[in-house]
Amino acid sequence: MATTQLGDNVAQFSSTYAARSTSVNFFPNSGELAGAAPERFYWRVKDPDTGKVVLMLPQTPGPHITELRLFVQATNPDPAPKNNAATTENSRYIKYWYEVEYYMQPFGPILDLKEFPTRMDYFEITAKGGGKNASQQFGPTSATDPRNDRQWQNKFMNLLATYPEANTLIGPKGAKLDGTAVPNRVVVKSPLFAIGKFQRVDNDNPPTNKSDAPARKDDKITDLSAGQLVNIWDPVIFDSSVNAGTAKVSIRWRPGQGTLANENRPRQMIPLGLTPDDTLKVDLTVDLKDLSTPKVVSWQIADPNLSSDAAQWVMTGPGKENKIGTPGKINAGEPAEDSSEKSKFRSIQRAPDGAKIxxxxxxxxxxxxxxxxxxxxxxxxxxxxxxxxxxxxxxxxxxxxxxxxxxxxxxxxxxxxxxxxxxxxxxxxxxxxxxxxxxxxxxxxxxxxxxxxxxxxxxxxxxxxxxxxxxxxxxxxxxxxxxxxxxxxxxxxxxxxxxxxxxxxxxxxxxxxxxxxxxxxxxxxxxxxxxxxxxxxxxxxxxxxxxxxxxxxxxxxxxxxxxxxxxxxxxxxxxxx
Incomplete structure (x- = not known):
């Protein structure tokens, strides 16, 4: 158990809580998986029966991510493509984004979710159809992959992260702060991305010395230069008049919850793993002529302590947004808040700041x-x-x-x-x-x-x-x-x-x-x-x-x-x- 003094200011408390609740992560020496985050913080235990090394993260108190919803949709080419490339009425982008449901268990504290971003450890997307065969991969394929984005806080991997706004409060069911109710489930939406084609220079990734970069264009990107902002917005342009106006899209991804200040530390991985097989996976078909109905896939978990196991994340979809998932509501198979199961799912705070005996x-x-x-x-x-x-x-x-x-x-x-x-x-x-x-x-x-x-x-x-x-x-x-x-x-x-x-x-x-x-x-x-x-x-x-x-x-x-x-x-x- 890691302990510290915790003040009564929500912002300060949340920052300290995020740091202390990850202090029990494995802390390697400087030469062990140097530069690989979050991989270098996993505990590795050898199973005495099989000899296999099992990855582990310590049990942590809330908040936890309990549902993810992934959206994929065809859109008109807006904003305009890089260098104002020529487009027609049949030109399409394939955009994607995701939603994260944060959950705080009973007896947990009130926190500001600003301190608990959702980061991306691995993301791979391919699209075949509309006259194109496009593919992008972000993040390492193994613990020893030398590429530059082996750190999930790398500024290009950071493009895929989701940062809750300041004062996005979460607390146990029924919690109030200064008389105002605080929800126990909060849904946060990621930025919008498009399947792109830009590759940046990456001398750590031989033999091509190139790495893919997400195609993203909005005013919340803060850590790229003006030239980099121009370069990354290079979407693939699909044609809705060929291949029956459809594209088959495959996605593998491994998000996780991190902390804002200690940006390389993981609190939760979805799932825990090192390779492209250790991911959430989905195959779907996008109608390039439908510009208003995204394909939606949901992954839910009943007990987030088992987040490391991909099989515990129950997938529904693809389907329509209003039919898939239960954002902001109790998940399928999840016990009630007052259940005996939830009574053991708690964190322990020693005492408020200034308490005396x-x-x-x-x-x-x-x-x-x-x-x-x-x-x-x-x-x-x-x-x-x-x-x-x-x-x-x-x-x-x-x-x-x-x-x-x-x-x-x-x-x-x-x-x-x-x-x-x-x-x-x-x-x-x-x-x-x-x-x-x-x-x-x-x-x-x-x-x-x-x-x-x-x-x-x-x-x-x-x-x-x-x-x-x-x-x-x-x-x-x-x-x-x-x-x-x-x-x-x-x-x-x-x-x-x-x-x-x-x-x-x-x-x-x-x-x-x-x-x-x-x-x-x-x-x-x-x-x-x-x-x-x-x-x-x-x-x-x-x-x-x-x-x-x-x-x-x-x-x-x-x-x-x-x-x-x-x-x-x-x-x-x-x-x-």
Missing amino acids: SGYNYDRPDEYVTTSRVSSPGYWSLLHTGMQSKTPWRTLSLDKADPAQGPPDWLLLDLFGATYPMAHDQWKIDKKLPDSFSTASYMGSTAGQVNLNSRIYPRNDHFNIPDRHLPLEAVFKYLRSDSEVTSLVDNITAYQTDSQSSTMWASLRKCPGMMGATPPHGPGSPSCGTWPACSPPAPTPLASGGWPRCFRRVRGTSSMMSMRRATACSVRSGSMH
Whole structure:
């Protein structure tokens, strides 16, 4: 998880959010696929069974692209062709453009889509008919293709990108900003392009030393010289009076969502791949005599976490615009906003800028402060586990499990801790080795255990704290009667405030119900009354879920107890602390 301070200004927040949500991309050394973007940012994992290298992008929070619509249409030769080439009443251009549907899942933030352009990694179009056999290809055909446009932010590849206007806001369903409703789906239209014939000089693309350039002419092109603007507008002129007045058009394309500031980083690829086969594909026939009805094709996905798999993008069309696709509406096969599937599709914001606890700033200044709070390993339940198996909406389940089917997923919480910070300013030997201040777990806070000495944070108007009775009751279960345990937990809850916490076991002795006779577990163990010995009883099934009874342990003078059992109780109650 990448973290940073996030302000309350939408423009600044969106820019920072775009950068941080791509910080988990693979970061290669300078010589690895140098100049190839977005390809050099893919994670590459070798399948141990097949030996095949699998490309991966990390799971990212929204916004996501959930529908693409591609339009192809014959038009009159307007604007006039390059050098005012001669035309007749039968002369035609074949123009194309696309629409992008952005979607924000429930619990997501409000963002400005200006920071999330749609870029083009590969685009290939051919047209046969109307007296011509035209073909153009933009982008590399492999990860090692040396051509100049191997970077999708190259100024000629950039001609195919779509940049949402500033203040194009998106947010979760029902979101409002300053009292104004914010949509959770936004459709953005690309510029218009024409099948062209201009080839620019590209010494990185032997043997021809040429590369195709998109034919585009509008006032929003900002990074080309005046001469380049003239050169690229060189459309192929088709003749509607030959070849039955039709042209067969084939398209292969691989768009993706990027970020505005870090222009080489990908957030989402549609699909993920390196070759012309790893693309969305369509074949259609254009009527060169019909100047008003575009041929439209739609690709939709239900679970955008599977965007890397082309098979997950369901194509409809070609057909008429009003019959193809559902722009701005829920997609076919997509769960409802309030479904259990969507409940796991969320992002986590630490706290609003300026949030305080007992007068202290809640957010850490950077990612390495040892006293900062980190996310609970319970958030593993949000991890999508169907990305390789191509299973939509599958995540880790921390719910109860049938003992006959093996141990439940919640046992993972005792095996892993959340990301922990390190004191980077106190390392030894030229800051290459951590010292005693750079501990793997600050006060055991990431050890996957119940913290008896502190309340749950954050605790403010922006975060409603779940009731923590069940996890605490699970710690003391069977050590006293149920009524005594309930009373003890009530007292602990009342004792702990924002200004009152315990850093040692002895501190909790002040809590009513904790005092008593010398504990039977030896020196250094918790003085919590006349408890019976904590040796584990024989495993017995629990009526609530069939889990085995788990033992407790005390970790030296640590402030934690094992949460194996507590996790089971707390997850069922909706609290993963």
